[in-house]
Amino acid sequence: MTRVCVAGVGVIGSLFAGFLARVADVSALTRREEHALALNEGGLRVSGRADFTSRITASTRPEDLSEPELVILASKGGDVAQVASQLAGHWPEATVMTVQNGIGADEIVARHGEWRLLSSVTFMSGTRHSDTHVEYVLDTATWVGPSRGTTPADARTVAALVESSGLKAQAFDDLRPAQWSKLIFNATVNTVAALTGLRHDPHFAALDDSRDLGHLVRGLMDEGKAVAAALGVQLDEDPWEMNLLATQRGHRHAPSMLEDVQAKRKTEVDMITGSLVREAQRVNVPVPLHETMYRLIKAKEDSYS
Amino acid sequence: MRVCIVGCGAVGSLFAANLATLDDVEVWAYDLAQAHVDAINRDGLRLTGAGDVVGHPRATTDASELPPCDFGIVATKAMHTAGAIAATAHAFAEGCVATVQNGIGNEEVLAEHVERVIRGTTFPAGKITAPGVVQWDVKGDTTFGPFEPKPAPQAEIERLADACTRGGMPTDAVADARGPQWRKVIFNAATNPLGALTGLTHGRVCERADLRALVTRLVDEGKAVAAAQGIELDADPEELIDYAARPEVAYDHKASMLQDVEARRQTEVDYLNGGIAEFGRRLSVPTPAHDTIWALVKGVEASW
Numbered sequence: 001m002t003r004v005c006v007a008g009v010g011v012i013g014s015l016f017a018g019f020l021a022r023v024a025d026v027s028a029l030t031r032r033e034e035h036a037l038a039l040n041e042g043g044l045r046v047s048g049r050a051d052f053t054s055r056i057t058a059s060t061r062p063e064d065l066s067e068p069e070l071v072i073l074a075s076k077g078g079d080v081a082q083v084a085s086q087l088a089g090h091w092p093e094a095t096v097m098t099v100q101n102g103i104g105a106d107e108i109v110a111r112h113g114e115w116r117l118l119s120s121v122t123f124m125s126g127t128r129h130s131d132t133h134v135e136y137v138l139d140t141a142t143w144v145g146p147s148r149g150t151t152p153a154d155a156r157t158v159a160a161l162v163e164s165s166g167l168k169a170q171a172f173d174d175l176r177p178a179q180w181s182k183l184i185f186n187a188t189v190n191t192v193a194a195l196t197g198l199r200h201d202p203h204f205a206a207l208d209d210s211r212d213l214g215h216l217v218r219g220l221m222d223e224g225k226a227v228a229a230a231l232g233v234q235l236d237e238d239p240w241e242m243n244l245l246a247t248q249r250g251h252r253h254a255p256s257m258l259e260d261v262q263a264k265r266k267t268e269v270d271m272i273t274g275s276l277v278r279e280a281q282r283v284n285v286p287v288p289l290h291e292t293m294y295r296l297i298k299a300k301e302d303s304y305s
Numbered sequence: 306m307r308v309c310i311v312g313c314g315a316v317g318s319l320f321a322a323n324l325a326t327l328d329d330v331e332v333w334a335y336d337l338a339q340a341h342v343d344a345i346n347r348d349g350l351r352l353t354g355a356g357d358v359v360g361h362p363r364a365t366t367d368a369s370e371l372p373p374c375d376f377g378i379v380a381t382k383a384m385h386t387a388g389a390i391a392a393t394a395h396a397f398a399e400g401c402v403a404t405v406q407n408g409i410g411n412e413e414v415l416a417e418h419v420e421r422v423i424r425g426t427t428f429p430a431g432k433i434t435a436p437g438v439v440q441w442d443v444k445g446d447t448t449f450g451p452f453e454p455k456p457a458p459q460a461e462i463e464r465l466a467d468a469c470t471r472g473g474m475p476t477d478a479v480a481d482a483r484g485p486q487w488r489k490v491i492f493n494a495a496t497n498p499l500g501a502l503t504g505l506t507h508g509r510v511c512e513r514a515d516l517r518a519l520v521t522r523l524v525d526e527g528k529a530v531a532a533a534q535g536i537e538l539d540a541d542p543e544e545l546i547d548y549a550a551r552p553e554v555a556y557d558h559k560a561s562m563l564q565d566v567e568a569r570r571q572t573e574v575d576y577l578n579g580g581i582a583e584f585g586r587r588l589s590v591p592t593p594a595h596d597t598i599w600a601l602v603k604g605v606e607a608s609w
Binding site: 192300 | 499502503504505509510513515516518519575579582583586593594596597599600601603604605607608
């Protein structure tokens with residue numbers, strides 16, 4: 001059986017751990033001691049689109065866990081460096097797969113060790129009811145691609161493992177087209193939702209009147225597309241089309257950044273919009289709209305911190 | 306002289322109470338808030354804070370009670386201008402009507418209903434603390450001038466300015482009031498919505514370097530739109546922004562738009578950022594930052 005360690009056990013980490021434990025030997029590296037204890041005692045329950053409980057070995061220290069072949073680093077974007085530093089010096093033979101929003105998580109991990117790396121983005125979503133119970137809500141895919149020291153074949157192996165567990169996955173020879181499509185989509189939809197309080201609904205596609213939100217959404221997406229183009233990345237999906245499709249489906253999805261500001265939590269804006277702005281600066285493409293959104297979100301965090 | 310204040314909220318009340326202290330001015334106050342109107346008719350209209358004044362205007366919620374007036378001073382929120390002037394226009398058939406409202410575009414609405422319009426802008430501010438009682442937070446100047454397409458006679462503008470000044474509201478009558486008006490609009494449009502979107506007070510908006518730079522972008526776009534119309538600002542809005550950020554002035558002040566957003570009331574963004582953006586479009590002056598802020602605040606309103 002493949003040995004997998006999930007490092008960072010929030011919603012996404014819990015979904016990976018719960019499902020993969022059905023086809024692999026899964027351990028979990030948690031931040032909190034009581035989280036590890038609860039998992040060791042009661043296992044991890046998955047509900048929603050499935051209903052089962054998985055046995056998982058958990059700890060806050062890598063040295064307590066057996067060496068895995070695959071590490072899924074599923075922490076929030078802001079915690080990647082901290083988790084990677086915790087892994088430093090351990091498991092040199094393992095492959096580490098990052099699943100954060102935005103881009104650049106694999107580069108951060110690369111600074112902490114010589115592991116082979118895979119890059120991924122996930123579109124699945126869930127709700128965390130407790131340390132030991134996660135609900136599987138949106139059964140959309142996780143996209144996997146090669147990064148440092150890995151090949152498309154490695155990406156296909158991991159995607160196949162994820163698929164066999166009951167989650168959806170797809171391997172890409174080059175993840176950047178998909179990653180940039182999602183980054184542009186996320187940087188736009190998350191910040192607009194967080195600042196307006198609107199869920200991702202038809203307002204985001206409205207273009208009838210000059211003040212309609214669709215113009216801003218499209219402007220933000222056009223800036224992102226210019227950055228991708230300057231980097232030589234050919235987008236795999238047009239973010240504006242993704243926006244039209246999502247708003248027409250009528251889900252009125254609440255983007256995570258909206259939930260974060262409503263709960264007065266720190267947002268992932270540094271990983272999402274921040275990484276887009278940093279890449280833009282690297283290739284000298286002006287992104288004044290994204291800079292404006294970034295500043296407003298940081299200031300909003302400031303108002304409740 | 307007979308003057309009717311149309312919209313007797315905080316700013317309208319400052320004009321109504323002060324003008325009512327003059328022997329030669331008969332003041333009427335038209336407002337839809339019955340409790341405020343009843344309190345004014347029973348106890349008078351009381352100002353506290355920056356000045357202690359009790360005036361006795363005649364207040365009504367019924368526009369048909371209004372007698373013919375020499376002057377109207379419209380002080381409603383900008384989105385209520387059309388309704389308020391449509392109801393009261395009969396009283397100004399022979400008179401002149403001034404606006405002391407926020408934003409741009411109010412004179413155009415007034416001119417659809419009355420013949421002689423006075424462009425105006427005012428800096429004093431306050432808030433209603435109880436029916437019939439207004440806290441006067443900030444004193445400041447008022448400027449009146451003709452609204453060019455349907456101007457009031459300059460002598461009449463001077464007569465109204467003189468009455469306001471004698472009543473305790475220092476007011477200038479000028480040939481072109483657009484400079485002060487655009488300075489105030491730019492000030493409001495560059496700062497109010499940032500408070501509304503982030504939840505920060507005026508002082509905290511200004512002390513974040515990244516946000517202060519955004520304020521300057523909004524100011525610069527506003528200045529370009531003003532310049533394209535040949536408007537000379539009477540002073541740099543930046544000075545007013547920095548002045549207001551001082552601890553002893555308005556550091557802790559929650560912009561009216563932030564108060565509106567917190568109370569889930571419609572904001573004046575259409576007349577501030579929207580006004581600048583619309584003028585910019587007509588004049589081919591790009592206003593991307595105002596467009597962004599306008600769309601975001603409209604989104605906030607749509608989320609309720």
